[in-house]
Each structure stands twice: as structure tokens, then as C-alpha cells.
Amino acid sequence: MLVVAGARALAGRRVCFVGIGLPNIAVALAQRTVAPEIELVYESGVYGARPARLPLSIGDPCLVTGATAAMSMVELFGYYLQGGLVDVGFLGAAQLDRFGNINTTVIGDYGQPKVRLPGSGGACEIAINAGEVFVLMRQSARSFVERIDFRTSPGNLGGAALRAAQGWQGRGPSVVVTDLGRYGFDPDTGEMVLAAIHPGVRVEDVRAATGWDLRVADDLQVTPDPTAEELRLIREELDPDGVYVRG
């Protein structure tokens, strides 16, 4: 459901910067369903990828074969991302707060971490320079937290007005998709609002997996079930070995 809802959120988007992990399969599904015209950008230095198989990583050789362009990372980050060509940055997160600020650096204290996470990669500059940011992650009270341990990539900071005052090229986070539901952001406060729950999930399940007092949209939706075609693509074409998606 996480992958399917993530893919659907890309409908109508033109240029997507693909982060490592789950975003990888979500964009591959989107390219085959709701967004056939989407151009995939990978920080490894690829624009316009048409991968013939599901990439094992964001630097997989299948991203280069048949792509529109392969370039150095100076060009990728400088001309494509900072130059303003990327509509959507698709990121993962270990911790997220109510304003969509992202931690992928450490759990605990930086100098003496409980868990050392990968770090920024390109996420910090994507969060600032991509037109908007989608976050795709598994949700629990440990990952949806009141206060993140380290701010790796900025979301709406302490609120929408604070983000807007920065004058950055990117508008910030607009969609968060988890295994429980899909969220939008209140344009006035910059706070996450639960917009849809996935089939079989109850609002109280979502509250229990959220570390703050969660806001729920008045017109809360239920995510439509995955279509037979979406399931077929994931199970038979994209991830037959269940690398990304179990069950």
C-alpha cells in the first residue's frame, strides 16, 4: 500500500528526483501507471532513466542504459537540481516531525549516537531546491516524533511562515505517504494533516503510531485498494523476489 499510494501521488508530475530505498520502486510503478511521461532523476548522475528492471540501488547500471543523459554529479546537483529543473524530490526518513523536518543522521546524540544512520546524501539540498518534497516511510511512534534528534533536511521548520520567509526555491514538503496513510500539509500552519487512511487501518492505529497530537482532515478519505494491474506490476515485473515489498 505504501508503494502504491506513493506512486499514485506522482500523477501529473514531470521531473522527479528519486531517493534511495522505497521511493525507487514507487517511481518505477508510477512510470508504468499514473505518470508514464515522468522523467526520473537520480543523484548518481542520471536524467530521464528508463530502467528495464527494478534498480537494485540508485546507481544501478540499468538506470544508465537507455537514459536521456548521464552526467557528473557537479552538473546533476548544480544545473539540474539547484538550477530548478526538479519538480518533486522523493525522500525517505528515519524520523519525521509534524512540520515535515527530516532526520536521517543519528538516533540519540550526534557525538555519541545510539544508532548511526546514513546521513544526508543529497537529501539536504533536495529538500531546499526541489519544487516540492514527497516523503515515503514506515510509520511508528519511534519514526513520527514530536522532536527529531537531528535535522538533516529541512521541512517547514517551525511552521509554514518560517519556511516561506527563507526565500528558497523549493516550497517544501507537500505529501507524506506511510504504510498507514497519506498526509498533506496545512498551508497556513505548515503542519501535517492526515488526508487518507489505507484500507483496514483505523484512525486510532494512526494516532498510536504518531508521537504528537495528530490532526485529521475533516474529509478523511480511504485509499482505494490496489488495482489488479498495480499488484501485478509489483509482484511480477518490478519486485518478483520481494526485495522491496513483502506480501
Place this chain on the structure above:
Amino acid sequence: MAEDKVASMRDAVAELVRDGDTVAIEGFTHLIGFAAGHEVIRQRRRDLTLCRLTPDVVYDQMIGAGVARKLVFSWMGNPGVGSLHAIRRRVEHHDPAPLELEEYSHFGMVGRYAAGASNLPFWPLRSYFETDLPRVNPNIRPVASPFGGEPVFAVPPLRPDVAIVHAQRADAAGDTQIWGLTGCQKEAAFAAQRVLVVVEELVDEEVVRADPNRTLIPGIKVDAVVVCPRGAHPSYAQGYYDRDNRFYLEWDRISRDPEALAAWLDEWVHGTRDHAEYVEKLGAERWAELTPAPALSGPVDYGDYR
């Protein structure tokens, strides 16, 4: 006649990589210099500062083997698999010793090499605003533009003592060509004092001159050329072999256990004379699985202007 820089891996590493050096082995998922990294382990270098955007399995192996005291990076992980356990043990538990970290984002690291390569005092970028990264790394500093407008962040040049680049092909003078992902190998090589190029194939100078757009590094920047087919395994070389994902998955298990890691190093690095023996030990069947079908680029016409 151009200088012949072809050397054995043993001699090239012995001469170009010294204890205490700042070493960059780049290659973004593609063309990672594993064979060179293994030779550094075999020769038991110490106190290295290892630089790399994405410390992955090769740096986990090197750091697990004890060659490094410091890591300069922007994303650490076993790509598509999970964590690097040898590095995490040193960071989280100081086991067997602490590891100093100096951390940037990808564009910050790329910009540091680019500043080093072009002899600039810093590289400006639109990143790091309102994050904790400048707080933990004083080398990331805000700077005002002399032409007005909003501030940007600056990172200092990175000038490694030695850069190691794995490539598809080079000629004996070190003129080096790469296709597929080029990461920031060009920037790292131009920024470095010494450059070691490791190639899948040694080619005639005419092959390079027939396709100058594909040249990443000219021989004038290169100190030694080592011919080492399949030297990027378990990473891949576009058009030559695929990533050996089975090994990346196995490494997750090996590196969780310090004893298993030491046993792996003994068997596959110290226990092999050179990379050719490592390649042979992997077996022909494994290599057959990793060989892609061809997908040739169309030729272009540069024109003959005599």
C-alpha cells in the same frame, strides 16, 4: 613517445599510498576501486583519512581492517541493503577504536572536490540552511555573496594526497576513459596530488584519440595505470559486469560479526596474492551470471580535417 605508466597493483599502491595519507576512492555505486582498496589492506597501511561520498562495502572492509583513523563522507551505508557494521561499531561503540567523522551532504562533498580541482578557496552552494549539519561540522559556513542577494553556504576545498579511480579503459600514458555513471571521479582526480588509475582494459592511444569526449582524466594527471580486470567487483563496470548483489547481501552478515569479518579478510584479501587470484576464486560460473548482454552506443563522426 608518451611515458609508460603501467605498474603492478602492488608497486603502485606501495609507491602512491602512504601511512597517514588522505585517500579518496570514488565511484558512485559504479566502478568502485575494490581491488585497490584490498591492496591497501594487504599492505597494512595505517592512519589513513578516507574520503568518499558514499562509504560503502569497500570502506567498511578497509575500516574493519584498521587502515583508517578518519572518514570524510556524505552518506554511509550498504546501498540497497542496509548498514555498514564495521564502521558503525567504531562510531557507536568505539570498537575497537573511535573513528573520527567529518560529514557533509553529497553536493557539499562534490563541491569540495570541485574547489580542490579548480584551486578555489571554497565552493558555494544552496544547501545546509536551517539544518544541524553546520552545527556539527564547522567547515560548513554561511557566506554573503559580494554581489548581494541571500547568503549561501561554503565548503572548503578537498585535496586528497591520493585519488584512486577505477575505469573501463586507459592507454599506457594514463589517458583514462569512463562511460556510464561518472560520479565525481574527475573532480577527485584533478583535486588530488597523486592519481592511481585502475582499468579493466589497457588500450592503444589511438583508441582514446578516436573518442576524446569520453576521456575523463588526461595522462598528465595520472601517476600510475594498473591493469586489473574485474577490479571493481562486487560493484560493477558498465558494459563489462553487473553488480554482484549476492555479495552485498552476504557482507551484511559478515560485517555484523567482527570474527567473521576478520576471517573474510584473511581468506579473500590476505589469503590471495592479488586480485587475479580473488577473481579466479569467485569462479567462472559467478562471472557468467554477472555478464550483461551488449547494448552498443552508435558511433559518431568526429570528421577528418586534413
